[in-house]
Amino acid sequence: xxxxxxxxxxxxxxxxxxxxxxxxxxxxxxxxxxxxxxxxxxxxxxxxxxxxxxxxxxxxxxxxxxxxxxxxxxxxxxxxxxxxxxxxxxxxxxxxxxxxxxxxxxxxxxxxxxxxxxxxxxxxxxxxxxxxxxxxxxxxxxxxxxxxxxxxxxxxxxxxxxxxxxxxxxxxxxxxxxxxxxxxxxxxxxxxxxxxxxxxxxxxxxxxxxxxxxxxxxxxxxxxxxxxxxxxxxxxxxxxxxxxxxxxxxxxxxxxxxxxxxxxxxxxxxxxxxxxxxxxxxxxxxxxxxxxxxxxxxxxxxxxxxxxxxxxxxxxxxxxxxxxxxxxxxxxxxxxxxxxxxxxxxxxxxxxxxxxxxxxxxxxxxxxxxxxxxxxxxxxxxxxxxxxxxxxxxxxxxxxxxxxxxxxxxxxxxxxxxxxxxxxxxxxxxxxxxxxxxxxxxxxxxxxxxxxxxxxxxxxxxxxxxxxxxxxxxxxxxxxxxxxxxxxxxxxxxxxxxxxxxxxxxxxxxxxxxxxxxxxxxxxxxxxxxxxxxxxxxxxxxxxxxxxxxxxxxxxxxxxxxxxxxxxxx
Amino acid sequence: xxxxxxxxxxxxxxxxxxxxxxxxxxxxxxxxxxxxxxxxxxxxxxxxxxxxxxxxxxxxxxxxxxxxxxxxxxxxxxxxxxxxxxxxxxxxxxxxxxxxxxxxxxxxxxxxxxxxxxxxxxxxxxxxxxxxxxxxxxxxxxxxxxxxxxxxxxxxxxxxxxxx
Numbered sequence: 001x002x003x004x005x006x007x008x009x010x011x012x013x014x015x016x017x018x019x020x021x022x023x024x025x026x027x028x029x030x031x032x033x034x035x036x037x038x039x040x041x042x043x044x045x046x047x048x049x050x051x052x053x054x055x056x057x058x059x060x061x062x063x064x065x066x067x068x069x070x071x072x073x074x075x076x077x078x079x080x081x082x083x084x085x086x087x088x089x090x091x092x093x094x095x096x097x098x099x100x101x102x103x104x105x106x107x108x109x110x111x112x113x114x115x116x117x118x119x120x121x122x123x124x125x126x127x128x129x130x131x132x133x134x135x136x137x138x139x140x141x142x143x144x145x146x147x148x149x150x151x152x153x154x155x156x157x158x159x160x161x162x163x164x165x166x167x168x169x170x171x172x173x174x175x176x177x178x179x180x181x182x183x184x185x186x187x188x189x190x191x192x193x194x195x196x197x198x199x200x201x202x203x204x205x206x207x208x209x210x211x212x213x214x215x216x217x218x219x220x221x222x223x224x225x226x227x228x229x230x231x232x233x234x235x236x237x238x239x240x241x242x243x244x245x246x247x248x249x250x251x252x253x254x255x256x257x258x259x260x261x262x263x264x265x266x267x268x269x270x271x272x273x274x275x276x277x278x279x280x281x282x283x284x285x286x287x288x289x290x291x292x293x294x295x296x297x298x299x300x301x302x303x304x305x306x307x308x309x310x311x312x313x314x315x316x317x318x319x320x321x322x323x324x325x326x327x328x329x330x331x332x333x334x335x336x337x338x339x340x341x342x343x344x345x346x347x348x349x350x351x352x353x354x355x356x357x358x359x360x361x362x363x364x365x366x367x368x369x370x371x372x373x374x375x376x377x378x379x380x381x382x383x384x385x386x387x388x389x390x391x392x393x394x395x396x397x398x399x400x401x402x403x404x405x406x407x408x409x410x411x412x413x414x415x416x417x418x419x420x421x422x423x424x425x426x427x428x429x430x431x432x433x434x435x436x437x438x439x440x441x442x443x444x445x446x447x448x449x450x451x452x453x454x455x456x457x458x459x460x461x462x463x464x465x466x467x468x469x470x471x472x473x474x475x476x477x478x479x480x481x482x483x484x485x486x487x488x489x490x491x492x493x494x495x496x497x498x499x500x501x502x503x504x505x506x507x508x509x510x511x512x513x514x515x516x517x518x519x520x521x522x523x524x525x526x527x528x529x530x531x532x533x534x535x536x537x538x539x540x541x542x543x544x545x546x547x548x549x550x551x552x553x554x555x556x557x558x559x560x561x562x563x564x565x566x567x568x569x570x
Numbered sequence: 571x572x573x574x575x576x577x578x579x580x581x582x583x584x585x586x587x588x589x590x591x592x593x594x595x596x597x598x599x600x601x602x603x604x605x606x607x608x609x610x611x612x613x614x615x616x617x618x619x620x621x622x623x624x625x626x627x628x629x630x631x632x633x634x635x636x637x638x639x640x641x642x643x644x645x646x647x648x649x650x651x652x653x654x655x656x657x658x659x660x661x662x663x664x665x666x667x668x669x670x671x672x673x674x675x676x677x678x679x680x681x682x683x684x685x686x687x688x689x690x691x692x693x694x695x696x697x698x699x700x701x702x703x704x705x706x707x708x709x710x711x712x713x714x715x716x717x718x719x720x721x722x723x724x725x726x727x728x729x730x731x732x733x734x
Contacts, residue, residue: 124585129596133639136584153639186734187581187642312633315626 011171012037018147028059032079034106037171054456058428060090065429070436081119096419100159109169132160140173157190194326213276218245219283228332241269248408267362296560378405394426394450397479424453458511508540603721651727
C-alpha cells in the first residue's frame, strides 16, 4: 500500500482496503441492498476472497469457526435489516465464547435512519448486549479509523465480536484514505502483565499445596497459552482438567489429564475439583455448567488462584483468594520462573486418591450393543483420524460425547458453541475451519435435530468444494432434551421426538455430496475409513444410533459437581 | 444490600448512555438514579449512578462498567468521604393565604423561589436526597403541584479525584 500519497476512495473501497491492510483472507457473507457498493468493490479485487453462504447465521458461524481454528479475526459481511437479525445468533455465539470477529453490517442511508425505511433495523441497539463493542459510522471520514479500532478491539484483551454498521450513503461517499498504524484509546488499554505481588502469593500457595488442581478454560486457547500450561503442569506434576471450551489446551492423552469437568465431566475431574486444597483456575469462569451450585462448591475449603484477562470474570460466581488479572502466557511465564527454583509438596497420596476415582471408569458404555452406540462412533472417529482431526460439533448429547471421547491433544482442534449452546453451529463452523486449514481433516459431529438448523450450508460446501465429513448421530430425538425429560420430567417426551426426518442420504446427494447410511456397529469403522479416504468429497454419514443412550456422568442442573448421576446407578 | 454512588467518566459518544443503561437492565442491577452531562472537556461525560446491591453485586457493577469500551474510569464514591447534591424544582400552591408560609418554608430549607404566578411558586432546592425528601414531607401534600428532581451528582472530598 502507498502510505505516502493518500488516495481518495469511496467508503466501499475503504472497507476493502482496510480488510486488505488487516490481511483478511476470507469474508463470509451474503449480499443485499445496503451493501451493494461494498460487494461491487469486492468484485473488483482478488486479495480478499468472499465466501457466499446460504443464510447469514451461517456466515457468522463460518467466520467464527475460521477464527477458532486459526487464531485470526473472523470477518462476516451482511446487509441491513434481516441480514443483521439473521446474523444475531452467530454474533451472540461468538460473544459468549469470546471469539475475535468483525461483523460488517450494511445500514439504510443516513437520511433514512429512524424513518422505518425498507430493511432498516437498529443494528447497534439490537446487537449491543451481544458484542464486545459496536459502532455506527455516519461519516466516511471516520470509516478507516473505525475499521482499525474494530479489529484492534476484537482481538486484544478478552476477545469478542465487534459490529461495524455502515449506512449505504457512507459506502458511496469519498474521502482521503489513511489507515492508522496504531490505535490509541484512553478508555481501552488491556493489561498484559500480572501483578508481581499476586504472582508471588500464588506461587506460595502452589508450593504449599498437598491436593493441588489445575482447572483451565477457553482463555488458555484464546491466548495461545497451551505450551506454557503444559510446562507448568509437567513441572509441578499437578493434575489438570479442561472445561468444554478448554479442551486441547492440555493433551488429553497425558496421564496428568483428568478429562473434562462439569455437568458431563469425568468423575475424577469433578471429585478432584471439589476436594483439592489449592485450585489454580486459568482462563475459566466457574460457570453454572462447570461447578454447578456455588454453595455446594464452597462447602469444601480450598484456596483459589484465578488468572484471567477479564476482571469481571473473577469472583463473579465463586470468591477467589488470589486474583491475577493479566494475559495468561505472561502470567504463566512469571509463575514458571518462580516455580522452577522451588520444590512443590509430595502429592503421591493425592494422586493415589485420584487414581481411585479414575478407577470408576465413569465413561464406560456397552461395547457389545447390537445397536450403534454414539460413544462408539466417536471412539472410532478418533482412531480413524488418529486424533488429528479438527472436530466441530452442534449442541446436545453428541456434543458431550464428542467432548468426552475424542482425545484432543492440541488446541484449536475442538470447535463448539460452549456458552450460548447454539444448535446449527457445527456445519457452518466446519466450513470456516476447512477454509482456514486447507487440506486438514475436518469432521462435523452433529445430530439429526441440530443439523437441520443450518442444513442449507451443504450448498455452500458444494460451491467451495469443502470436503467436510459430517457424522450425523441420528437417534430421532433431541437427545439432550429427551434425557432431561427422562430424568426430571417423568419420561414425558414432550415434543422432543424428531418425526418425518428426511432421508439424509438422498438429501446429501441432492446437494451433490455423498451420503452413507450406517446402521450396524460392525459397519461404523469401515464407513469412517472410506469417508475419510475421500479427500476431495464431503461425505454425510447418517449413523442410526441407540435412541435411549444417555450422557454420563451427569450433574443435574443446580446440584453440586460431585452429585453426579453415574451410568451404573440407573 | 446498601446504597452506592458510582461515578463514571465516559467518552461523550452517541450510544454510550444506552450502553450503560442497557448493562444495568441486562444484568439485573438496580438504578435509583442516573445523571449525565459533559465535563469541562467536552469529549467526555461524567455520570453519577445511584444503585443498591450487595458488595459482590456492586463489585461486579464496577467491573462490568469498566469493561465497556467507552468507559474511561469508574469509582465507587461511597467507599470514602464524598459529597452528593441533587437539584429539585417544585411547584407549589401559593394563593393569598399560603404565600407567607410557603416563602418561610423555602427560606428555612435555603430554597429559592424562581418563578411566581398568581397562585403558584416554583421553588429551587439543592441538597442531598434526604434534605429534598424532608422538604417535601414538611409541605402540606395538597400544596404540591409538580416536582422534578435531577437525581444525585457526587464528587469525592479533598484529594479524592476522578479525572483522566
